[in-house]
Amino acid sequence: MTAPDPVAAAPAPAGVLPLRPELAGDVPYGAPQLDVPVLLNVNENPYPPSEAVVADVAAAVAGAARGLNRYPDREFLGLRGDLADYLAVESGVRVAPEQVWAANGSNEVMLHVLQAFGGPGRTALSFAPTYSMYPEYARDTHTRWVAGRRTDSFDVDPAQARALIAREAPSVVLLTSPNNPTGTALDLSTVREVLDAAAQVPGGCVVVVDEAYAEFRREGVESALTLLADHPHLAVSRTMSKAFGLAGARVGYLAASRDLVDALRVVRLPYHLSAVTQAVARAALAHAPELMAQVGSLRDERDQLVLDLRDRGIRVAESDANFVLFQVGEGRHEIWQGLLHRGVLIREVGPEGWLRVSVGTPEETAAFTAALWEVLGI
Numbered sequence: 001m002t003a004p005d006p007v008a009a010a011p012a013p014a015g016v017l018p019l020r021p022e023l024a025g026d027v028p029y030g031a032p033q034l035d036v037p038v039l040l041n042v043n044e045n046p047y048p049p050s051e052a053v054v055a056d057v058a059a060a061v062a063g064a065a066r067g068l069n070r071y072p073d074r075e076f077l078g079l080r081g082d083l084a085d086y087l088a089v090e091s092g093v094r095v096a097p098e099q100v101w102a103a104n105g106s107n108e109v110m111l112h113v114l115q116a117f118g119g120p121g122r123t124a125l126s127f128a129p130t131y132s133m134y135p136e137y138a139r140d141t142h143t144r145w146v147a148g149r150r151t152d153s154f155d156v157d158p159a160q161a162r163a164l165i166a167r168e169a170p171s172v173v174l175l176t177s178p179n180n181p182t183g184t185a186l187d188l189s190t191v192r193e194v195l196d197a198a199a200q201v202p203g204g205c206v207v208v209v210d211e212a213y214a215e216f217r218r219e220g221v222e223s224a225l226t227l228l229a230d231h232p233h234l235a236v237s238r239t240m241s242k243a244f245g246l247a248g249a250r251v252g253y254l255a256a257s258r259d260l261v262d263a264l265r266v267v268r269l270p271y272h273l274s275a276v277t278q279a280v281a282r283a284a285l286a287h288a289p290e291l292m293a294q295v296g297s298l299r300d301e302r303d304q305l306v307l308d309l310r311d312r313g314i315r316v317a318e319s320d321a322n323f324v325l326f327q328v329g330e331g332r333h334e335i336w337q338g339l340l341h342r343g344v345l346i347r348e349v350g351p352e353g354w355l356r357v358s359v360g361t362p363e364e365t366a367a368f369t370a371a372l373w374e375v376l377g378i
């Protein structure tokens with residue numbers, strides 16, 4: 001038997017593929033995935049799950065596998081209930097399972113939000129520098145994208161935010177707290193002002209606070225979950241990708257009013273969360289305290305890293321996340337490259353002249369600082 005020749009991959013001549021004009025020239029988003037010893041570029045938890053977690057996840061997957069001839073539970077209230085229980089422990093705020101929504105990463109949750117509340121003729125608004133995926137969700141849902149500016153300390157100015165919301169009349173406002181790539185957490189008084197301004201937009205406006213890094217926030221920094229009870233137009237999104245150390249499982253979620261969640265249920269693809277994903281997430285959530293055991297030490301390490309960088313005269317943004325944004329000025333690409341040559345991959349992202357590094361294990365962080373002092377000659 002001879003294998004058939006693969007079809008030659010001729011490029012499609014112009015006009016053959018009816019690509020949407022706004023996608024022309026666009027490339028798929030993604031941080032470089034390079035094989036180097038020290039990976040500090042995508043804010044993952046550096047600690048893999050323990051063998052006990054691995055065993056329970058594997059058993060749960062085997063259980064799910066026995067039923068894979070059937071479609072999964074479309075409403076997955078079991079998982080939504082487990083996530084609600086987790087939030088109650090983590091932040092002291094109790095929501096009903098029906099107030100929780102989950103999808104394949106909080107990226108997909110955010111897409112559901114824009115599918116339900118964005119769309120042609122509508123506007124989504126955020127404050128830059130912020131998460132570089134948001135404009136892509138807007139593009140993909142034909143939603144107009146407006147980026148206000150954060151202040152020099154990467155904060156959101158409440159008066160400016162109010163004025164911008166009044167002027168642009170968005171139907172979705174995205175606030176990231178702690179923010180990526182800066183690490184900055186917003187004061188809840190600012191979130192309240194934004195919620196108030198959003199409530200005055202004719203036709204309504206949903207405010208999403210993206211708390212992907214909430215578990216890393218410093219003592220005394222409050223979660224926007226505490227505002228849910230009084231704000232039916234608020235959604236707080238979270239993820240199992242960062243503090244939980246489960247980026248590979250693809251589970252993100254949000255908490256909001258039932259009405260808001262019900263709108264997301266309308267736009268999701270049927271059976272979007274596979275039985276395997278649901279089983280993995282529930283097995284992992286049963287181990288929440290253990291999976292999160294390293295959060296405290298990662299926080300301490302982050303605070304120490306900030307001090308070490310400042311000791312060498314480097315400007316560093318305040319961080320409530322598991323990464324640090326620091327200023328290098330001219331030639332950031334060469335500096336990034338110099339670190340890569342020394343086996344340390346970090347992220348070239350954010351405002352010109354700044355670089356972002358994730359907090360790794362103590363050994364990885366030490367490798368990073370040693371390499372950085374060498375590259376900078378300090």
Ligand SMILES: *Cc1c(COP(=O)(O)O)cnc(C)c1O
Nearest residue numbers: 105106107131180212239241252
């Ligand atoms: C990492 C990150 C997420 C998480 O995305 P997942 O799809 O859940 O992995 C969401 N928002 C921000 C700002 C992030 O940095």
